[in-house]
Amino acid sequence: QVQLxxxxxxxxxxxxxxRLSCAASGRTFSTxxxxxxxxxPGKEQREFVAATTWSFGDTYYTDSVKGRFTISRDNLKNTxxxxxxxxKPEDTAVYYCAAAATYGHYNLRSTYDYxxxxxxxxxxx
Numbered sequence: 063q064v065q066l067x068x069x070x071x072x073x074x075x076x077x078x079x080x081r082l083s084c085a086a087s088g089r090t091f092s093t094x095x096x097x098x099x100x101x102x103p104g105k106e107q108r109e110f111v112a113a114t115t116w117s118f119g120d121t122y123y124t125d126s127v128k129g130r131f132t133i134s135r136d137n138l139k140n141t142x143x144x145x146x147x148x149x150k151p152e153d154t155a156v157y158y159c160a161a162a163a164t165y166g167h168y169n170l171r172s173t174y175d176y177x178x179x180x181x182x183x184x185x186x187x
Contacts, residue, residue: 064088064176066159071181074149078185082144084159084178093161093176096135096142097168100155101180108158112144113168122168127153149185156180 070082084096097113112133113122121133132145142159159178166173 064090064093064161066161066176066178068157068159068178068181071157071183073184073186076149076151076185076187078149079145079147080149080183082146082157082159082181082183084142084144086140086142086161090140090161092163094164095162095166095168095173096133097160097162097174098133098142098144099158099160099171100153100183101158102152102155108171110169110171111157114142124169146183149183151185151187154183154185156182 065087067085070080074080095113095115098111099108100111101108110124111127112131114133114135116137130148135142158180160174161176162173163175
């Protein structure tokens with residue numbers, strides 16, 4: 063099993079920045095990739111935000127956050143970060159960290175085997 067704990071959420075004004083952290087524990091060596099998803103009020107499903115792999119550090123982003131968000135990882139700390147800049151009110155959501163045990167389509171929820179509890183990000187206009 064892998065446990066994921068997110069932190070770093072909060073309230074910020076539009077144009078501001080936040081950095082989310084996701085600390086992984088347990089059988090972290092069994093995970094291949096890490097992703098961030100978000101659930102916006104009124105939307106039925108969580109949407110993909112960004113992903114990275116532990117081994118190569120390649121990164122993937124949804125179009126709406128490209129150039130504003132950066133995903134990174136610290137293999138020694140088993141921690142993944144999501145640096146969010148130029149935040150917009152539409153970025154308001156609960157952000158979830160997820161871990162995938164095997165290779166898959168990084169933007170699909172079904173690729174991920176473990177999920178954190180989520181952290182709230184609120185961007186005021």
